[in-house]
Amino acid sequence: MSEDxxxxxxAAKEAAAExxxxxRAPKDAxxxxxxxxxxxxxxxxxxxxxxxxxxxxxxxxxEYVIDRLRLDEAGVRAIAEAVRRVAxxxxxxxxxxxxxxxxxxxxxxxxxxxxxxxxxxYEGRPNVTVDAAxxxxxxxxxxxxxxxxxxxxxxxxxxxxxxxxxxxTEVPAAAVQLVPGRSRESVKDLLRARGLVDVLIPxxxxxxxxxxxxxxxxxxxxxxxxxCHVYVDAEADQDLALAILLNAKTQRPxxxxxxxxxxxxxxxxxxxxxxALAALAAEGVTVHGDPGIAAYGEVVPAGEEDFRAEYLSLxxxxxxxxxxxxxxxxxxxxxxxxxxxxxTRSVTAARRFVALVDSAAVAVNASTRFxxxxxxxxxxxxxxxxxxxxxxxxxxxxxxxxxxxxxxGEGHLRTGAGTVVAxxxxxxxx
Numbered sequence: 001m002s003e004d005x006x007x008x009x010x011a012a013k014e015a016a017a018e019x020x021x022x023x024r025a026p027k028d029a030x031x032x033x034x035x036x037x038x039x040x041x042x043x044x045x046x047x048x049x050x051x052x053x054x055x056x057x058x059x060x061x062x063e064y065v066i067d068r069l070r071l072d073e074a075g076v077r078a079i080a081e082a083v084r085r086v087a088x089x090x091x092x093x094x095x096x097x098x099x100x101x102x103x104x105x106x107x108x109x110x111x112x113x114x115x116x117x118x119x120x121x122y123e124g125r126p127n128v129t130v131d132a133a134x135x136x137x138x139x140x141x142x143x144x145x146x147x148x149x150x151x152x153x154x155x156x157x158x159x160x161x162x163x164x165x166x167x168x169t170e171v172p173a174a175a176v177q178l179v180p181g182r183s184r185e186s187v188k189d190l191l192r193a194r195g196l197v198d199v200l201i202p203x204x205x206x207x208x209x210x211x212x213x214x215x216x217x218x219x220x221x222x223x224x225x226x227x228c229h230v231y232v233d234a235e236a237d238q239d240l241a242l243a244i245l246l247n248a249k250t251q252r253p254x255x256x257x258x259x260x261x262x263x264x265x266x267x268x269x270x271x272x273x274x275x276a277l278a279a280l281a282a283e284g285v286t287v288h289g290d291p292g293i294a295a296y297g298e299v300v301p302a303g304e305e306d307f308r309a310e311y312l313s314l315x316x317x318x319x320x321x322x323x324x325x326x327x328x329x330x331x332x333x334x335x336x337x338x339x340x341x342x343x344t345r346s347v348t349a350a351r352r353f354v355a356l357v358d359s360a361a362v363a364v365n366a367s368t369r370f371x372x373x374x375x376x377x378x379x380x381x382x383x384x385x386x387x388x389x390x391x392x393x394x395x396x397x398x399x400x401x402x403x404x405x406x407x408x409g410e411g412h413l414r415t416g417a418g419t420v421v422a423x424x425x426x427x428x429x430x
Contacts, residue, residue, distance in 0.1 A: 114140030116198035224386025226256030233344035292320025
């Protein structure tokens with residue numbers, strides 16, 4: 001582990017201990033100061049971002065990746081507004097999840113507490129730098145940020161603005177830090193910082209997430225790739241289905257909640273598929289279809305890898321299925337457990353789809369694009385978890401907390417015969 005990394009990790013650990021007991025008011029005040037500072041520093045942020053975008057273009061990066069990297073004035077204002085929304089949200093720290101008085105008189109409570117030091121490893125989206133910092137600070141955590149080298153200039157300025165803003169607040173500036181360095185070794189330092197970092201959260205493509213999960217000694221909350229499906233049921237309103245499909249695929253194809261696979265019930269394939277192919281083609285979408293789809297128009301023949309792909313581009317896989325159950329089987333085989341949607345007028349079909357599809361989010365007659373912390377009212381999100389541990393789906397403030405048990409007695413002693421209460425010299429209320 002490098003000395004530079006050790007220095008920032010130890011500072012983050014100290015900051016986390018200082019931040020954890022702070023009440024809501026100083027945390028909210030600090031977030032609002034950060035939001036104002038980001039707007040005031042727009043020119044510097046955009047200048048740094050222009051350097052990142054220029055270098056990305058020179059290296060031949062696709063426009064879909066540049067779309068995620070690029071910031072403009074409206075984007076900076078939106079980032080600042082997301083910070084303000086986080087400040088307006090309830091503070092999860094100290095929330096009593098459950099509790100009561102036990103038969104022996106002990107008062108027992110389970111409380112939300114911060115995780116501690118959270119490490120975020122993510123690809124070229126500068127907004128994640130601020131979203132992650134805001135959510136971590138509000139939930140009482142220090143954060144170590146390791147963005148991709150493609151956004152290095154943007155992230156450096158953004159973190160500098162936030163740290164300078166925090167210097168005049170009760171929140172320690174060391175609670176927000178960049179992992180030093182741009183090399184692969186700096187990533188390894190973060191992955192192996194067990195005891196200094198409490199949890200890692202990777203955000204990005206499959207290769208990034210898999211490498212973090214496989215190499216980390218620090219516990220990982222696994223965010224997932226988005227092979228999201230739209231299933232058009234036999235009883236679908238086809239106009240509605242077409243509108244949902246186009247929104248899910250084309251509104252912003254480079255993000256994880258964009259649709260990557262279309263499934264159409266055989267009973268409506270003859271009427272719906274030709275319309276879908278024409279509408280997708282008009283939007284520049286390339287369809288990778290099975291023989292059932294190919295019967296209605298020209299498509300790229302689809303194989304196993306096509307149905308497993310997270311394209312993040314104007315491409316979509318498509319298949320005709322014989323039943324709702326066949327659609328679910330397809331999703332279970334190829335899906336990533338992110339978001340899957342059904343379009344149907346049948347309440348029975350909708351309920352069965354919801355019951356059978358084992359994904360972090362299931363949509364009924366709505367676009368997959370709504371699986372998002374901001375859209376769910378979380379202010380922002382730290383990522384979308386596709387695992388089944390304490391966090392699943394868009395991760396907001398509660399998912400950035402753990403719990404502790406607090407029990408209060410009046411001199412309670414446990415003995416072989418049961419509980420006795422010793423003579424109390426003084427009682428404390430917690």
